[in-house]
Amino acid sequence: MIEKRQFYINGEWVDPVSPHDMDVIDPATEEVCAVISLGDQADTDAAVAAANAAFPGWADTPLEERIALIRELGEIYTARKEEMGEAIRMEMGAPKDLAHNNQWGAGSWHLNGFLDALEGFEFEKPYKGKDRMRLEPIGVCGLITPWNWPMNQVVLKAIPAMAVGCTMVLKPSEIAPLSSLLFAEMVDEAGFPKGVFNLVNGDGVGVGSQLSSHPDVDMISFTGSTRAGIAISKAAADTLKRVSLELGGKGANVIFADADEKAVKRGVIHCMQNSGQSCNAPTRMMVERSRYAQALEEAKAAAEATQVGPTTESGRHIGPVVSELQYNKIQDLIEIGIKEGATLLAGGLGRPEGVNKGYYVRPTVFADVTPDMTIYREEIFGPVLSIMPFDTEEQAIEMANDTVYGLTNYIQTQDDDKRLRVARKVRSGMVETNGIGRQNGSPFGGYKQSGNGREGGAWGIEEFCEVKAISGVPME
Numbered sequence: 001m002i003e004k005r006q007f008y009i010n011g012e013w014v015d016p017v018s019p020h021d022m023d024v025i026d027p028a029t030e031e032v033c034a035v036i037s038l039g040d041q042a043d044t045d046a047a048v049a050a051a052n053a054a055f056p057g058w059a060d061t062p063l064e065e066r067i068a069l070i071r072e073l074g075e076i077y078t079a080r081k082e083e084m085g086e087a088i089r090m091e092m093g094a095p096k097d098l099a100h101n102n103q104w105g106a107g108s109w110h111l112n113g114f115l116d117a118l119e120g121f122e123f124e125k126p127y128k129g130k131d132r133m134r135l136e137p138i139g140v141c142g143l144i145t146p147w148n149w150p151m152n153q154v155v156l157k158a159i160p161a162m163a164v165g166c167t168m169v170l171k172p173s174e175i176a177p178l179s180s181l182l183f184a185e186m187v188d189e190a191g192f193p194k195g196v197f198n199l200v201n202g203d204g205v206g207v208g209s210q211l212s213s214h215p216d217v218d219m220i221s222f223t224g225s226t227r228a229g230i231a232i233s234k235a236a237a238d239t240l241k242r243v244s245l246e247l248g249g250k251g252a253n254v255i256f257a258d259a260d261e262k263a264v265k266r267g268v269i270h271c272m273q274n275s276g277q278s279c280n281a282p283t284r285m286m287v288e289r290s291r292y293a294q295a296l297e298e299a300k301a302a303a304e305a306t307q308v309g310p311t312t313e314s315g316r317h318i319g320p321v322v323s324e325l326q327y328n329k330i331q332d333l334i335e336i337g338i339k340e341g342a343t344l345l346a347g348g349l350g351r352p353e354g355v356n357k358g359y360y361v362r363p364t365v366f367a368d369v370t371p372d373m374t375i376y377r378e379e380i381f382g383p384v385l386s387i388m389p390f391d392t393e394e395q396a397i398e399m400a401n402d403t404v405y406g407l408t409n410y411i412q413t414q415d416d417d418k419r420l421r422v423a424r425k426v427r428s429g430m431v432e433t434n435g436i437g438r439q440n441g442s443p444f445g446g447y448k449q450s451g452n453g454r455e456g457g458a459w460g461i462e463e464f465c466e467v468k469a470i471s472g473v474p475m476e
C-alpha cells in the first residue's frame, strides 16, 4: 500500500502540521490503495506564503526560461507515462488502456496546446499607436481540481499559470490525489524554483475553502461540481479574488433524421466513456421523430455491447464509477427514472451480471424521457443515457437549451447549413458536430451554471493574467 502523507511546499516534501489520515480507495476492488493526509489551515498558510514569496522572482523570470522548464516537465511527464497511468487507474478506476492512453494523454495534449499557443503569444502590444497593453500574471493562484479527468484538469490550470509567471497551490481531489502527487514529483524533478508550485492535499471544507477565502490568494481556478463552484464563489467574495469556474453539464446530442448512420452508436459510446464521468458527456440524446424507433434499437444494442470489466485488463471496456457515494447516487437516479415513467431500454439497477465487488454500474439507457423528469435535468455522472424524440429544428433547439447547464452540445446532420444554424442557437461554450472533436488549444468552458472560465490554449493563458494599459510610452 502506498503511503503519501507529505505535501510539496516551497520545493520540499514536508509533513503536515497536524496529520489527519484519509484512505484512498481503489473503486475496482473497494480496497484501500493508499493513505494520504488532509491538510489544515497551518498547511494552507505555509503553502500560500511560499507561493507569495516566490511570486516576484518567478514573474520576472524571462518567458523563455519559464517555457524551457515547462518543456522539461513535459518530457518528464512522457518519460513517467506508465507510473502516471497506474496512479490514475488505481485512484479513479479508469481501465488500464483508458488510464494510460486517454487520461494520461489528455495532460500531454493540453501541455502541447499551451506550448503552441505560447509561440508568438503577445504579452505586450500597441494600442492605437500610442498606448501599450500588457498582460501580467495575476499572482498567487489556488487550483482546485476534481477526480474524473485528473491530469487533464491539473495541466489545464498549472501549465498556463506557470507560463505567465503566476505561482500556485494545487489542492487536488482528495478522492484521486495520487496522480497530482506524482505531478508534484515531476515539477520537482524539472527544477522549477522553490515555491512556484505547491501542493496541499485536503477536502473541500478544509483546504478548499481555506484557499478560496485566503486574503493572500489572488485567484481560484476551480473545476468540479456546480454546488462547490457556488460555495467557492461565496467564500471568495469577501476578498474579491478572481474565480474561474469549470462546472457540470447536461449536454444535448441532437440527431436529425439525415445524420450519418453511426450517429446513434457513436453517441451511446461517447456517453458511456469514462463510465459516464465526464462533464461534457452527451447525456440527453434528442432524435428526430422519423428516426426515433430505429434509434432506440441502435442505442439498446450499443449499450448492451458496452462491456464492463476490471481496470487491470486491457481493452475498450468501461470500469467502475469512482466511489460508493457516486455509485449510490447513480442507483438512486436510475430508480427515480423508472419511478417517474421513463422506459428502461438497457441496463438498470444493481451491478452488471456476475460482478459482486467494485463500484460497477450497468450501462443504462432510458427512452421517452420528458422535461419534467429528474433524469432530464440532473447531471447523473454515470453510464446513463436519456433519449427523447423531437419534431422540428426549433423544438430541438428549445429542448437543448432547456437546462441550467451550457457546457457542450452535439449536433448530427449531414446538412451543413442546418449544422451551423443550430450550432449558433444552442447556448453552450462548445458545440461538437458529426463526431469531430475540437483541436487542442480550443477553449474549454461553459455558459450558465456550467461556469465562466475558458481553459486551454491562448484563452486559457489569458485567464491567469491581469490587463494593464500604459499611456505615453509607445512601442517602437
Ligand code: NAD
Pocket (backbone or CB within 6 Å): 144, 145, 146, 147, 148, 149, 171, 172, 173, 174, 202, 203, 204, 205, 207, 208, 209, 212, 223, 224, 225, 226, 227, 228, 229, 231, 232, 246, 247, 248, 249, 278, 279, 280, 379, 381, 407, 445, 446, 450, 451
Ligand atoms: P466536487 O465539486 O465535489 O469536487 C471538486 C473539487 O472541489 C475537489 O477537489 C473537492 O475537494 C473540492 N471542493 C468540494 N467542495 C468544496 C468547497 N466547498 N470549497 C472548495 N473546494 C471544494 O466535484 P467532483 O465530484 O470531484 O467532480 C465531479 C464534478 O466536476 C461534476 O459535476 C462534473 O461535471 C464537474 N466537472 C466539470 C468539468 C468542466 O471543465 N466543466 C470537468 C470535469 C468535471
